[in-house]
Amino acid sequence: MRRLLLALCLVLLVPSSAFAGEKATDFTLKSLAGDNVSLSDYKGKVVLVNFWATWCAPCLKEMPKLNEMQAELGDKGLQVISISADDPKDLAKVKITTKRMKYTPVVLLDTEAKALSTYNPNKDMPYTFIVSPDGEIAHTKKGFTEGDETKLKQWVEELLPKG
Amino acid sequence: MNRPTLLLLAASILMAVPAHAVQLGGEKPGQALPGANLKVNNTFYYKWNFFLDDDPEDDLPPHAQYHEFIDRIRADLQIKQFSVGAQVDIVGLAPGCVGDTCGKQPILFGEGWPEDRPQEHLVQLEKIWAKYQGKNVQIELGDYYASFGRGIVLAMLKKPEIDQDNSLLGGRFDLLTKPIDFTFLGGISNPTQVSMELRNTQIRNDDSSPGSLMVGGQFRFRPTTGLSIGFHGVGYDLIEDETKGTLGATIEANGLAQGGLDLFLEADGLFYKEAVSSEGELILEDRTGYAIYGVMTAYLGALTLTVEGKRFKDFQKLRRDGPVVVMQYVLPPTLEHEPSVTEDVNVAIQSNDVTGYRARGDLWLLESDTTLWGSVSGSLNDESVQDFNDEREIMIHPQFGVDQPIHLGESATLHLNGDIGYRHDFPLHKDEDTSNFLRSWGLFHFRTDIGLTVGDHSWELVSTYRRQHFTTPQEVCWTIDGEETCSQEDGWIAMENAFSYTIKGKYTFAVHVDFTDDNVVQNPLTNGAIGNLHYDTQWQSSAYLGGSVILKPISNLEISIFGGSQKAGIVCTGGACRNVPAFTGVKSKVSVNF
Numbered sequence: 001m002r003r004l005l006l007a008l009c010l011v012l013l014v015p016s017s018a019f020a021g022e023k024a025t026d027f028t029l030k031s032l033a034g035d036n037v038s039l040s041d042y043k044g045k046v047v048l049v050n051f052w053a054t055w056c057a058p059c060l061k062e063m064p065k066l067n068e069m070q071a072e073l074g075d076k077g078l079q080v081i082s083i084s085a086d087d088p089k090d091l092a093k094v095k096i097t098t099k100r101m102k103y104t105p106v107v108l109l110d111t112e113a114k115a116l117s118t119y120n121p122n123k124d125m126p127y128t129f130i131v132s133p134d135g136e137i138a139h140t141k142k143g144f145t146e147g148d149e150t151k152l153k154q155w156v157e158e159l160l161p162k163g
Numbered sequence: 164m165n166r167p168t169l170l171l172l173a174a175s176i177l178m179a180v181p182a183h184a185v186q187l188g189g190e191k192p193g194q195a196l197p198g199a200n201l202k203v204n205n206t207f208y209y210k211w212n213f214f215l216d217d218d219p220e221d222d223l224p225p226h227a228q229y230h231e232f233i234d235r236i237r238a239d240l241q242i243k244q245f246s247v248g249a250q251v252d253i254v255g256l257a258p259g260c261v262g263d264t265c266g267k268q269p270i271l272f273g274e275g276w277p278e279d280r281p282q283e284h285l286v287q288l289e290k291i292w293a294k295y296q297g298k299n300v301q302i303e304l305g306d307y308y309a310s311f312g313r314g315i316v317l318a319m320l321k322k323p324e325i326d327q328d329n330s331l332l333g334g335r336f337d338l339l340t341k342p343i344d345f346t347f348l349g350g351i352s353n354p355t356q357v358s359m360e361l362r363n364t365q366i367r368n369d370d371s372s373p374g375s376l377m378v379g380g381q382f383r384f385r386p387t388t389g390l391s392i393g394f395h396g397v398g399y400d401l402i403e404d405e406t407k408g409t410l411g412a413t414i415e416a417n418g419l420a421q422g423g424l425d426l427f428l429e430a431d432g433l434f435y436k437e438a439v440s441s442e443g444e445l446i447l448e449d450r451t452g453y454a455i456y457g458v459m460t461a462y463l464g465a466l467t468l469t470v471e472g473k474r475f476k477d478f479q480k481l482r483r484d485g486p487v488v489v490m491q492y493v494l495p496p497t498l499e500h501e502p503s504v505t506e507d508v509n510v511a512i513q514s515n516d517v518t519g520y521r522a523r524g525d526l527w528l529l530e531s532d533t534t535l536w537g538s539v540s541g542s543l544n545d546e547s548v549q550d551f552n553d554e555r556e557i558m559i560h561p562q563f564g565v566d567q568p569i570h571l572g573e574s575a576t577l578h579l580n581g582d583i584g585y586r587h588d589f590p591l592h593k594d595e596d597t598s599n600f601l602r603s604w605g606l607f608h609f610r611t612d613i614g615l616t617v618g619d620h621s622w623e624l625v626s627t628y629r630r631q632h633f634t635t636p637q638e639v640c641w642t643i644d645g646e647e648t649c650s651q652e653d654g655w656i657a658m659e660n661a662f663s664y665t666i667k668g669k670y671t672f673a674v675h676v677d678f679t680d681d682n683v684v685q686n687p688l689t690n691g692a693i694g695n696l697h698y699d700t701q702w703q704s705s706a707y708l709g710g711s712v713i714l715k716p717i718s719n720l721e722i723s724i725f726g727g728s729q730k731a732g733i734v735c736t737g738g739a740c741r742n743v744p745a746f747t748g749v750k751s752k753v754s755v756n757f
Contacts, residue, residue: 022200022202023200025241025244025246025296026244026296026298027296028296028298028299028301028339032417033388033389033417033418034383034385034389034391034415034417035341035385036339036340036341036344038298040298057580057612060566061568061578061614064532087310087314087318087320087322087494088310088312088313088314088318088494089313089314089318089494089495089496089497090496091313091427092427092458092460092469092471092496095425095460095469096460096467096469096523096525099460099462099467100467100525100526100527100534101527101534102527111310111314111320112307112308112309112310112320113308113320113321114296114301114308117308118239118241118246118296121204121237121239122204122206122754123321123323123357139718140718140719141718142715142718142721143668143715144668145616145621145665145668146576146578146614146616146621147574147616147618147619147621147668148668
């Protein structure tokens with residue numbers, strides 16, 4: 001037992017870089033229209049992936065900001081993907097929420113926690129990560145308070161092709 | 164604390180230190196394991212449980228205080244599309260001391276609760292998995308989550324609202340292509356916990372009742388854009404006498420009427436056996452049940468209109484009893500606004516004969532950025548003296564809400580959000596003797612969320628209020644402080660208020676003030692099983708005052724500390740409910756992503 005714990009401690013304390021900088025693992029989820037959509041479909045773009053849920057009040061405050069960002073930077077190479085972590089029983093609410101706010105980013109349904117278990121196993125909401133055009137995770141962010149959109153936009157713009 | 168406990172505590176604290184990631188290589192020449200990442204999340208919980216003297220006038224001393232720590236490690240090694248991982252929990256307890264006097268070593272409940280096995284600590288492998296996630300083919304072995312359709316026949320998922328992490332331990336194969344999807348899965352239910360508020364061992368099945376073996380499949384095809392047709396089937400409890408099975412179909416059409424209308428319909432049949440008495444002997448007879456659920460969403464400019472309907476008959480058999488909480492294999496649409504009906508059995512959801520609808524309209528006013536919504540749900544629960552209910556009834560529940568951000572300059576925003584509603588259950592007295600049943604039932608509720616942000620500073624006040632009222636057939640008498648009161652009217656009030664201040668989205672300071680006089684919340688029956696419920700014995704009104712600090716200095720690290728009292732309660736979602744423990748003392752959580 002002591003050896004096991006010691007080994008665990010040693011493994012976990014190995015110094016290295018942070019979570020950001022990893023290659024993003026691909027996932028395939030259903031869109032609201034029922035199609036299969038993969039992260040790799042947007043290879044070469046800056047992809048902002050945002051986990052949200054209809055029961056998450058900060059998420060609903062963040063989504064209009066992401067909507068604006070997609071409208072402003074979509075032509076420059078940004079793709080926002082919003083992954084709903086709602087249970088299958090609540091999918092009607094997902095449609096209501098996204099339709100009523102005229103939400104233009106891609107909305108995917110992770111009813112079986114496939115992307116969640118890879119990127120956000122604690123189901124923290126909202127949770128955002130930004131993938132660079134070469135497929136690396138450049139930034140991660142948990143939670144949202146008003147004003148955070150400025151930081152998100154800055155991160156995205158740093159990754160977008162210049163000019 | 165003895166030596167092993169100290170060792171575990173030290174190891175857990177070490178592991179909670181914000182260390183760095185283990186990157187085994189990028190896709191660069193000369194690296195040993197190209198494209199490999201080891202992700203580790205470590206969450207360490209520490210609780211110092213106080214027990215106040217609930218009645219200072221009696222001779223009984225309060226429970227001895229004790230320390231409790233739990234460490235959860237989740238490691239996931241990813242190499243391109245492959246990943247392997249595991250989740251391990253380490254749990255330990257130690258007696259608390261006041262001066263020179265220490266309590267006894269507290270008992271850690273073992274598997275098969277309530278037949279506890281005294282233990283001081285426990286190391287438990289909770290989940291283990293291996294995955295291949297290709298673009299068209301996905302294979303999962305070990306623990307995985309699964310749901311079919313709208314969760315009516317299968318929803319083995321993580322449910323944080325009720326602190327259940329229900330995975331299937333087995334294998335799963337998915338084929339995903341543009342025109343068709345195919346899924347085949349099999350496994351044994353593996354319920355564990357999400358938040359560690361309760362210790363894992365308490366929701367595990369006991370030794371004599373292993374998990375449910377399930378096998379299922381789903382086939383979906385898309386003959387044209389926007390149209391999806393699916394078929395699914397699941398077998399449950401396949402290693403037991405009372406094997407059950409479901410067969411069902413779904414049809415989903417999106418973008419009808421020039422993109423202004425979406426439709427979804429699901430129909431399922433349940434085939435099961437039920438024990439009936441025949442000539443003095445119990446025999447198993449074949450039975451069938453069915454479920455139908457549909458939803459239509461129309462987009463009419465600024466107005467979004469949704470209508471849902473369901474009809475369930477003898478369908479809520481897809482569950483198994485557990486030592487503390489019922490485990491459901493499913494999570495069907497409830498047509499209810501769940502946060503408003505917690506701490507209530509919510510009969511309209513749990514019923515073997517229920518028909519219901521919900522209509523909801525959302526209006527978004529672009530000019531003022533205002534969202535107004537209203538909904539009315541209604542159900543006819545026609546089950547009596549069966550699995551869940553002892554009274555037929557009609558339920559009606561209107562609700563209204565508003566969301567309004569107000570921009571007060573370049574860096575200041577005031578955000579107002581709130582809803583209000585009232586649910587009433589009208590009993591239907593048919594042929595049965597209903598003399599023992601409640602006559603009527605009502606729940607008034609409202610919630611407000613007021614947030615103000617100025618630059619890097621945010622303040623938020625969230626308040627909820629619920630008042631339940633019911634009338635009993637006969638007068639009920641009770642005594643409090645020697646004074647007898649008799650009435651046909653009864654009910655409870657519950658309030659939760661939290662005021663928080665956040666700086667730069669990283670540092671949050673909060674004060675919580677809760678109140679309840681609900682005898683369900685303060686039920687003494689859960690004492691000992693789920694924590695420190697010491698307010699309950701006389702069903703007295705109780706206020707709960709607590710404070711918390713949440714620190715997120717860097718994106719990989721979260722530290723939270725809570726001190727004070729926390730209200731116990733029953734939390735329900737999707738018709739499954741469980742108790743969460745009351746607590747007095749100090750508890751902390753450190754969560755690190757490596």
